Each structure stands twice: as structure tokens, then as C-alpha cells.
Amino acid sequence: MNTRTFAGIPADFAKLEYAKIVLIPVPYDGTSTWQKGADKGPTAFLNAADNMELYDIETDTEVYKQGVFLTDPVTENASPESMVDAVHETTKKYINKNKFVTLFGGEHSISIGTIRAFNECFNNLTVLHIDAHADLRESYEGSTCNHACAVFEANQTTNLVQVGIRSMDISERRWINNDKVFFAHDMAVNEFWMEDVMDQLTTNVFITFDLDAIDSSLLPSTGTPEPGGLFYYETLEFLKKVFEAKNVVGFDMVELCPNPNEKSSDFLAAKLYYKMLSYKFAKNDDEYEVEKITEDSPFAKLSKINKKGEEEQ
Ligand SMILES: [Mn+2]
Numbered sequence: 001m002n003t004r005t006f007a008g009i010p011a012d013f014a015k016l017e018y019a020k021i022v023l024i025p026v027p028y029d030g031t032s033t034w035q036k037g038a039d040k041g042p043t044a045f046l047n048a049a050d051n052m053e054l055y056d057i058e059t060d061t062e063v064y065k066q067g068v069f070l071t072d073p074v075t076e077n078a079s080p081e082s083m084v085d086a087v088h089e090t091t092k093k094y095i096n097k098n099k100f101v102t103l104f105g106g107e108h109s110i111s112i113g114t115i116r117a118f119n120e121c122f123n124n125l126t127v128l129h130i131d132a133h134a135d136l137r138e139s140y141e142g143s144t145c146n147h148a149c150a151v152f153e154a155n156q157t158t159n160l161v162q163v164g165i166r167s168m169d170i171s172e173r174r175w176i177n178n179d180k181v182f183f184a185h186d187m188a189v190n191e192f193w194m195e196d197v198m199d200q201l202t203t204n205v206f207i208t209f210d211l212d213a214i215d216s217s218l219l220p221s222t223g224t225p226e227p228g229g230l231f232y233y234e235t236l237e238f239l240k241k242v243f244e245a246k247n248v249v250g251f252d253m254v255e256l257c258p259n260p261n262e263k264s265s266d267f268l269a270a271k272l273y274y275k276m277l278s279y280k281f282a283k284n285d286d287e288y289e290v291e292k293i294t295e296d297s298p299f300a301k302l303s304k305i306n307k308k309g310e311e312e313q
Helices: 038-049 079-094 110-121 151-159 172-176 193-198 231-243 262-279 304-312
Strands: 021-026 068-070 102-103 126-130 159-167 181-183 206-209 247-254
Touching: 021 038, 021 079, 021 247, 038 102, 038 247, 038 262, 038 304, 079 102, 079 110, 110 126, 110 151, 110 206, 110 247, 151 304, 193 231, 206 231, 206 262, 231 262, 247 262
Parallel strands: 021 068, 021 102, 102 247, 126 159, 126 206, 159 181, 206 247
Antiparallel strands: none
């Protein structure tokens, strides 16, 4: 029996019946291409969280009192596809219990399952993809469930908005939607990038946060650290705007690849996770309700792929 609680919070706040928030660890690292170790991300994140102050100065809240239930980790790893199925099923199970569901990876391929679950439960879903990498490959190294394909499906089935992108393959260019991709080199010279991103979001927003979006000087412990990333306070300012203006329905955080000699990355991840919860529940009376998807959802059946594929022929 796992008696560990998120951030060492008292057991009363960590019970499933009480908790508004669910945290699902997914220690998966089956497809990463360069530095292995994202499977150790959840443990490093939880260890860092144990040492974090639980009062958030900025929002003047103690969000853990909303309750955080830490699930057993999803450990299915027979294949990338079976891992994605297991994540999809577990995520959906807790969304259907009316919980605010969050996940900690693991590499980015876990988000294929996460996003599929959220897209089945919420109308007109925007997937806000914060990452150094476009992750729009249709398949990679023989699998469509590779980390390099993390948002390919989301690009077909949801309103995908990408922020912080500074690395991609030329083959991914055909899937890029110019209005909805915010490249890091453009953001660096556009003081209104946050407002421009906000204009692209629908009301229901799921955030998939690849930690390599953060500048590698602040967060070096990630599989593929890319220079030129987001800094801490601009990240917080942006997230706060999103949480205030939109209905954020859940989020995942991926690609922490811990280094035992460098703890600041783990701690940044823990603080960022807690900040996002603090922003979500800052005006805390709003009840969290799952909205059932309906047939007339404009994104439910939308496939940009076919359209684009036809155009290309
Ligand atoms: Mn990435």
C-alpha cells in the first residue's frame, strides 16, 4: 500500500473521496532518442515537492487543501501503444470522477493517451502545447506513439496551439498551422506574444507542458535541452493569464530527466506544477464539472490531415 502523499501533505487531504486534484505519475521512457532517464522524472519531482513550501505567496493560497490524490504510477511498458492505452484509460477514469486530473511523465509520448482522454470528455478542446519541439511527426522509429509524435493526433482532432517551438524537422512543416504556432525566435521580438496566443484559445484548454520549453540554463535536466527557451517569470505570467481567462481542464508535465548532481531542475518542475494548481484554484469556488462531448462539437470529427493531404496531392 502506497502511503506516500504529494508533497508530504496530511493524509486527510490526500484521500480520493476528498481530493479535487488527482496526480498520475507515468514513469515511462521507452522511446526517447538521446538521453535516457525520463522514467526517473516522477520520483525526482515528488522528492523535490516534499521539500517545497505549500503556501503560495502570489495567490495567498494553500492549494493542497483542495486535496491532491496521488495515484499508483502507470507502469505499462510492453509497447508504446499499450502504454498510451493505459494512460488513456487511467486519465479518463479520474476525469469521470469529476477530478482535476494532472499527470507527470515520463517522456512526451504519454500525452498521446492523456490528450485522447481529455478530448473525449470536453467540447471544443484546445491543446496548449508548450515545448521546444514541434512533435508533429506522423511516426518515428516505427511507432506513431513515439515522443516525436506527441501532438500529431492532437493536431488532427483538437485546436492545437504550440508555444516556444525552436526545433523541428522539415517534414513537420506541412502540419504546421502558422496562426497557431508560436516560434521562440518570433516570441523573443514580439512583446504581445501572450495576447496573440490567447486569441487562439477556445474556452476549454488542456495544457501539455514539456519542461524543455523552459530555457536550458534554468532547467538543464531534460532529455534534449534546447537553448533559447522560456524564462521563469514570463512562463508564470503567461500561465496565469491562461488560467484566469480560460477553463483549464487539466494538464500534464513531461520530460524531466533528473541528474542526481543538479536538483534545481527537479525543484523548478515541482514549483511550476504547484503554481499551476495555485492559479487553477485561486478563485476557488468554481465547481469542476466534466462536460460530456456531443456529436456537434466542431472539433470532434475535424481532421485537418485529410484536408491537407488532399491539398498536397
Ligand atoms: Mn520537447
